Amino acid sequence: MSAESHLYIPYHVYLQQTLSNTEQHTIASLLRLLPTDCISDIQMTDVIDDVQPIVRIKNMVDGRGLACPMPLLKTKVALRNVASGESLYVVATDPNSQADITAFCQQTHQMDGDNQLLLTINQMTKPQTADNTLSEPSDTIFHFIITKTDSN
Template identity: 55%
Template sequence: MSTDSQSSITNALPSISLAATLSDADEQKVNGLLALLQAATNTPSHDADVSQQTIVIKRFVDGRGFACPMPLLKTKVGLRDVVNGESLYVVATDANSQADITAFCRQSQQSNTENPLLLTVNKYTNEPPTDGSLTQHFDTIYHFIITKTDSN
């Protein structure tokens, strides 16, 4: 797996690049999740304005299977290693995560923090079970890409 992987995502998603700091395991997970996100062209979206610049994902937080407030807490910890202009990719399965992470990013913009957070991608996808079961159960995955921005 190349550490200079570039995933060009269409359908209102920005161009996404993976930083060399991601482990091979995280890079594989991120690529699979981004492919799922790209394939979900008919899901409702609450995206911020998507710019033409490339988003660099430096960290990945897998909050799938965790109940509120763990995905938000893991997001806050993951943001410690992200600097201005870099992004954190978060996935979660708890529906409360969408409201929690959206509010957290909005609050960072309103509170005049040093590096306000821009919620660049806020989408959800439904993933069919991979265990071959005949049930119609789908897991909803909430995808967030949070970018630290310059406060100036």
């Protein structure tokens, strides 16, 4: 086993009650597109079992169909209402979003501030057609879960 091998444990996702029922169902259906090694469980409750690792999604940015830089701008605005320990779920279809959001989260680690951003999930999904071929590139969804962490 090499020194670079890592044991990856999928996240347990809790959708906070601040989300509407529609938002909870939209987020849950989009999260189910992710591989099972990313997300192991999705619960629509604020009651957190004693499981690790945990992601508590407080809000969502739906950037599907928006061109760069709109998904990033909407993400920055939405993060204002996310507290330390909470997460923001972002979905986008613009391929530039992946580089933009990744770079934005990395920049917070270089700044001196109260909170830093941890890019918990950075995953791309491509739906498959009935004949098991990949669909059009426009159907690609980029998924991000950004967790605000305490820098202290």
